[in-house]
Amino acid sequence: MSTSGVSTQFTEAELKLLQALVYQECGMHFDERRTHFLQDRLQRRLKECQLDSFYSYYRLLISREGKHELAQLLENLTINETSFFRNKAQLDLFHKYVLDDLLRRKQAQRDYSLRIWSAGCSTGQEPYTLAMLVADALSYYCLRNPLLVQPPSPKPVVPPPWKAEILASDISYSVLRAGQEGTYTENQMASVDYSYRLRYFDKVGERYVVKKALKELVHFDFHNLKTEYLPQRNDVIFCRNVMMYFDEAEQKRLIEKFWRCLNPDGFLFAGHAESLLGLTDRFAMLHRNSGTAYQRVEVTV
Numbered sequence: 001m002s003t004s005g006v007s008t009q010f011t012e013a014e015l016k017l018l019q020a021l022v023y024q025e026c027g028m029h030f031d032e033r034r035t036h037f038l039q040d041r042l043q044r045r046l047k048e049c050q051l052d053s054f055y056s057y058y059r060l061l062i063s064r065e066g067k068h069e070l071a072q073l074l075e076n077l078t079i080n081e082t083s084f085f086r087n088k089a090q091l092d093l094f095h096k097y098v099l100d101d102l103l104r105r106k107q108a109q110r111d112y113s114l115r116i117w118s119a120g121c122s123t124g125q126e127p128y129t130l131a132m133l134v135a136d137a138l139s140y141y142c143l144r145n146p147l148l149v150q151p152p153s154p155k156p157v158v159p160p161p162w163k164a165e166i167l168a169s170d171i172s173y174s175v176l177r178a179g180q181e182g183t184y185t186e187n188q189m190a191s192v193d194y195s196y197r198l199r200y201f202d203k204v205g206e207r208y209v210v211k212k213a214l215k216e217l218v219h220f221d222f223h224n225l226k227t228e229y230l231p232q233r234n235d236v237i238f239c240r241n242v243m244m245y246f247d248e249a250e251q252k253r254l255i256e257k258f259w260r261c262l263n264p265d266g267f268l269f270a271g272h273a274e275s276l277l278g279l280t281d282r283f284a285m286l287h288r289n290s291g292t293a294y295q296r297v298e299v300t301v
């Protein structure tokens with residue numbers, strides 16, 4: 001193998017070794033259809049590290065000093081495609097049914113906190129969409145069910161005594177940084193209508209910047225979904241277009257973990273092409289107006 005720009009084919013055994021390492025580290029599964037992509041990214045990393053053999057690169061990856069390079073490789077293998085208000089039917093189900101159900105149940109228990117987790121949040125469009133929907137749903141809910149609490153001035157995006165936290169996590173540091181920055185181009189804003197733009201974004205030059213008040217609801221953090229230690233006590237988990245890169249065994253493990261990470265009767269939203277059917281009996285499917293979600297089934301003893 002040379003690093004002079006001439007592309008090299010890796011052997012099947014080399015690719016298998018790398019596939020196994022990637023699977024073990026983050027759950028992503030590269031079958032034959034994605035070998036080409038794996039090969040391409042591997043070539044780029046070797047070039048970047050100025051290494052000229054697969055085995056010297058592999059040795060680096062599994063060494064203590066190679067932790068940073070392993071993170072770089074995983075980052076290069078993730079697909080970060082995302083958009084604001086992705087899958088409108090599902091978000092309508094979240095906004096109009098799930099949030100209403102949650103707020104009623106919580107208020108009955110005098111619990112005024114809401115915790116939503118966007119697992120595999122990419123560059124932030126999903127968690128900020130959720131933050132906008134939660135802020136609007138809470139304002140509307142408080143209008144219909146006023147609590148005798150004097151709102152401070154200026155009016156906060158989340159009316160007191162309610163508190164909302166959106167946890168946004170990913171395995172890629174570069175997308176987490178972009179999310180934290182919260183700056184988007186006109187193209188990226190295409191699916192954000194003007195009432196949302198006006199209330200939740202500032203226009204700075206050609207770009208849109210998430211307003212501080214909305215940003216404060218979203219907390220970005222690194223979490224690898226492959227690990228056992230994941231954020232607990234969530235009311236809702238969004239994990240969309242992530243599980244599709246895992247094989248069935250890893251999907252089943254993740255669904256079990258999500259069950260444990262949810263509060264009783266909590267909700268899980270998966271991607272359009274990801275179904276929990278046949279993978280678990282721990283969740284019941286909700287389907288309304290083309291939107292699908294899953295609700296945690298409680299174990300009776």
Ligand SMILES: C[S@@+](CC[C@H](N)C(=O)[O-])C[C@H]1O[C@@H](n2cnc3c(N)ncnc32)[C@H](O)[C@@H]1O
Pocket residue numbers: 026027028078079080081082083086119120121122123126169170171172175223224225226239240241242271
């Ligand atoms: C296609 S994007 C989906 C973004 C967003 N959820 C959506 O549906 O628009 C998938 C994201 O999952 C992240 N991801 C992949 N494997 C992961 C893992 N093991 N742990 C955490 N995040 C992971 C990727 O870095 C990527 O940002």
